[in-house]
Amino acid sequence: MKSILFSIHKQIASFSKSERKVAQFILDNPQQVISMNADTLADKVGVSAATVVRLAKLLSADGFPGVKIQLSAETKVDDSLYMEVDPKDPLDVVKQKMEFRIGHTIEQTNITLDDDAVHRAAKLIDQADDVYTYGLGASSIVAADLQQKFIRVGKPVVQTMDTHLIATGIAKPETVLILISNTGETVESQKLADIAHEHGIPVITITHSRKSSLAKKSDIVLVHDDSEENEKLRTAATTSLMAQLYVVDLLYYSYLTMNFNENAAKIKESSHVIRKYFK
Amino acid sequence: MKSILFSIHKQIASFSKSERKVAQFILDNPQQVISMNADTLADKVGVSAATVVRLAKLLSADGFPGVKIQLSAETKVDDSLYMEVDPKDPLDVVKQKMEFRIGHTIEQTNITLDDDAVHRAAKLIDQADDVYTYGLGASSIVAADLQQKFIRVGKPVVQTMDTHLIATGIAKPETVLILISNTGETVESQKLADIAHEHGIPVITITHSRKSSLAKKSDIVLVHDDSEENEKLRTAATTSLMAQLYVVDLLYYSYLTMNFNENAAKIKESSHVIRKYFK
DNA sequence: GTATTTATGAAATATTATTTCTTTTACGAC
């Protein structure tokens, strides 16, 4: 899908004088145009309906109605959805707002997250003999997900909230530590990062803040949705969780593709095991 | 902006037989409808154009063209992104596809999930003395999230994968059991549902399939993304997880608003506790 | 300044949507 507004903008110089008037009006008031018919728009701009239709044909194979439909697809900006969820909102409004927020968070994460960092992290995991992961609170859920995903492809990951146990684990070579902390300020995580470095163990961190204390202590930082608004919102709790899970999924995917055939076989085998013994 | 798909889903029961056929077709193929005219759609569905138009008037003040425009605003379009993630895809393509899929999943969940069921579930939780939750595999992660969220507002929830322990817990009155199972076919969950009912304990289930065995054994079913494609996709693993977490979040939200002031105070208090003792 | 191309609008036409009106179907009471 290419943007019709963008395409108008690009071609506007090549349009005739009257067509250009129409094109400019569309650029300026796309939202309004959606609820106009060709005649009304022609009147408004001071040209004939034929001109409007002619321009429309240049922009969309489906003529003027097609232009309206495309505009509608691009112009879905209801400002109210940007807003925080309000305790007085009925559930259907909450749903709409959340849908919007989650989409926004994933989009942001796609922008912020560095592909190369993901690949490097996946490689570290692949080469390590042992993998340890730690997260507290909501992040412990993400750590558990990470563990599940990697076990399924034959890469056992230790996930525990027992920091002493982790400290023991990362005191030997060929190990990698994955820390998960939304804020990047959890004291326990920072301590673990220090211990890891004392033993020359690389640290991968999943966090929303590139500038956080933990990020500075990490070898690879996987940053999700690094926006300021993140801080103040109730909905941030769930959207951050989703962003973190999303990062884990991409990491898992990257690991998977490093040796696809072998790993695909392992996934098949593991679901086979479950079906055989538990169904 | 009211979602037209959501509104169709909500009202579909109140439509007449022929209207319902049209409505169902729109729900199933919104993208296709956008490039159809009323006659074509009528033909395709096997009703008269008048029926299509009558339904359109119920859905949009601007009649059938209005419906198409609204559908266009709601329906993300790029077909290539519908595709399954391919092991040969570079990470940036994976990101795009996933962004699309996640958005789609949340959108679908918004349509499928019944607001009233959520409210009833929240009420059950509120009235219960004890809440138990169970999920296996990826669903255990969702159960853990549910536990965390509710503990934070002073509603302790027992989450464990020890089915014997849960069986003990649900053998007494004033208890509610929340089962989480993507497929709705997990044997352990079904067993727990049976036990609960023997003791007159209500069962709330979070699943993707309204027709699953577990759904049939449940008092309240919270259905997320009830689409068939769900089955066959690798990405479904993560998107289902997100859909489930999203349902939990809405449930939590619904619970929260039932007694907002009190609960808001509890949230404040709980984050205060964390800051006081752990920072 | 004239010829030729290009742009434009008015009117004719085609398409699409909508309404009206008739027929059919469903539902109850007997």
Added chain:
DNA sequence: GTCGTAAAAGAAATAATATTTCATAAATAC
């Protein structure tokens, strides 16, 4: 079952809208 009534659905008429045609005007070239 059958009659009566109401709701639903379709066919056809009408209205709205989009599109094309064609005549004319403006711009450009020579």
